[in-house]
Amino acid sequence: MTDLSRVLPGFPTAQYAGLLPALENNKVTTAELLTLDIADLGKRTKLPLLDLKRLCNAVLEALHVDLGVSEKQPDKPSALKQTASDLAQRWSTISTLDESLDQALGGGVPTGYVTEIVGESGAGKTQFLLTMLLAVQLPPPHGLGRPALYISTEAPLSTTRLAQMLRRNPFFKDLDKKPTLDRIMSTATPDLESQEHILQYQVPVQVERHNVGLIVLDSVAANYRAEYERGGSLGSNMAARSADLIRMGHLLHDLARRHNLAVVVANQVMDRIPSSHSGGGTPGLFAIKSSVAATPKQPPRLALPRALAAPPGAEPTSSLADMVGVRSSMPEPPPEDPPAPASLLLDHQNRWVTGWGDDPYADPNHFKTPTLGLVWSTQIASRIALLKRPVYGRKEIIEDEDLPGGGVALRNWRRWMKVVFAPHVPGTGQGLDGAVEFEVNMGGLKSIEKDKE
Template sequence: MTDLSRVLPGFPTAQYAGLLPALENNKVTTAELLTLDIADLGKRTKLPLLDLKRLCNAVLEALHVDLGVSEKQPDKPSALKQTASDLAQRWSTISTLDGSLDQALGGGVPTGYVTEIVGESGAGKTQFLLTMLLAVQLPPPHGLGRPALYISTEAPLSTTRLAQMLRSNPFFKELDQKPTLDRIMSTATPDLESQEHILQYQVPVQVERHNVGLIILDSIAANYRAEYERGGSLGSNMAARSADLIRMGHLLHDLARRHNLAVVVANQVMDRIPSSHSGGGTPALFAIKSSVAATPKSPLPAPAAAAPSSTPNIQQMPPQDSPLASRSRGPWQPPPGAEPTSSLADMVGVRSSMPEPPPEDPPAPASLLLDHQNRWVTGWGDDPYADPNHFKTPTLGLVWSTQIAARIALLKRPVYGRKEILEDEDLPGGGVALRNWRRWMKVVFAPHVPGTGQGLDGAVEFEVNMGGLKGIEKDKKE
């Protein structure tokens, strides 16, 4: 069927090979197979009703086994009948080897879920991932006592940095049995085709053979951006990319749940461009309307009056309309003298003999706009006093955001200071230079711990040292 391999990757399709091509040609989904009447499916596919009924029963039983509610597994407690103690015994996390970071994460990165680490370049994503490669080898409660698998789409695994962490981290010095680089397996996926092949066929074999407890994919966005954004054809490939992301999300989630391991993916960010005002059309058109409306109309306007003589000023464009933005900056007002017209014909002073089109539907409420919704799932933009021109957003969009269980954002801000100026050196700007970076970890959303507050409220500040990540105490920050 069209989505059977995605819903049930382990379903035995060989014994139903005679039925699946007809179901595929008629675009019968798994949900339709379980909900539609057998007679209707027979008319639609021209298949024997008895064979269709057997297939439906087999798919239904496979779903029950997958969800853990099958009565044919007496040795395995049903997921719907598990008590709190049963769930607590299955709950396990991988530590970050720092108390303040673990406290914000509810003990660490949980197993059985797909967790995303997102941030700008230099925010500490790689250091976070390398720390987990070592921590997963520790016995509970800090780790799982299992090896790790590192899948790289960009730079290879930095074994030099891992060895430095093993020597410098004080947590490892107190252990009798330290983690080793021998228990970290790594591979590279230079393109999207090899990435899908490795994750679908080779990774499950490695997980079962070596009892892998952590899978790291660094990064999830590199191959997708190289495959779908080249040649300026992103718009035509959005549907195909969304389907691939959904399939990838199901595959990673299935690995995490079936083998009770943690899947951690790194993601990149890009600049967020504020969209147009909800009631004024596109920003360029609004600027044209404002420019022409401010010009006195005449019965026979000159041809040059039909378009502005200069490029519209970006300051005339309205900011993103959001309840959060309006509370911090106040309601937006058009430039003095600008009266947006009702149609393009009014703007240029020309009337058409065709009948006027019906009025457009009222714009959507500001709380339903994408710019406003992004504030609660991206990690950037939920601070009412932040500059919207410096907002970031994780790549791959909302489609990928629905495939992950937790998102951890790493944020950074520059720290400036004065340079040491020599006598014969003349520096512009008074000798101000970048001294250092301040970094924070922020839980955007997670199933096991509440997210942090707006902006940096509740975020944990940390630093990167030779041993890995280390939280900064409050008294030190003050």
């Protein structure tokens, strides 16, 4: 079939070799095989109904086994019948090496899922990822005791910064077995073609060979933006880009679930311009139209023939149509459709999945939105937004012997971590309500206590 090898890579296709070519020629998908009536499939493919029914049952049973809900696995309890203690034993996370940040994340970044770290440039995304490359090597409960794989699409892996974290983070001082840079594998994908090849063929081999516990992709949007937004042709390539994103999301999720590892991707943001329907921000076309219509303006005077001119002393008419007594033969334009309710607009729905805009008192002109759109948002399980704001007024001076320029730096940004959505922990409240403020220091990430504000 068209997608059977992608949905069930281990399905025994040799037993049904006589059926698959006809299904492939008629473009029958796995979902259609399981949902359509057998008689309809037989008319469409001209295949025996009994053989189609056997194939449907085999595919359905293979899906049950793949999801862990099959009753034919006595040695493995069904996922639908597992207790809370069974799920707790399988649950594992990778720590951020900070107690407050871990508490907001429900213990850390979970394995078996695809997690996204999104934020502006300088918000701390790379620092977050580098910390996890070291933390995954720690034994449970802070790590998995496994190596990490770093895939870069922009800048190469900063080994100098990793060595600095190892030396300055207080969490590593008293450890007998510290993380090492030797257990961090890295590769670069300068374009979309090499990225797809590495993710599909090379990464699975490395994961099985070295028992990788963490895959980091920094960043997920760089190659897609360079490939599909070139020359302003994003609209014509939207369908192809959406298909590529869905395929990559399925591949990353399959790696995370099959090998019980964590997949963490960094994403960029772009400015979001509010439309006129959203009720905020810069006025749009409708506001311009209303302002023009509200301005009283005299219509231009028309030169009429002498026979149609009004006689002296006659009262002025209201319009040319009333004066002439005729109507246009052209059909009247249909009335405009009423605007959609605010709850159905994209601007309203984006605020609940992007991390920006859910604060009713925020300035809509400063909203951001993660790149790759809603299609990519459906491919990830968790989204963690890193927000930053400038510090106005007197700047705080930091003295550190490892800093260049005499050991003095200026702190002029405040940063927060916010859980937008996740399957294992509730999301943060509106705006910065419930978000954890943190700073980036020589050892990595460190939360700021509220009493110090």
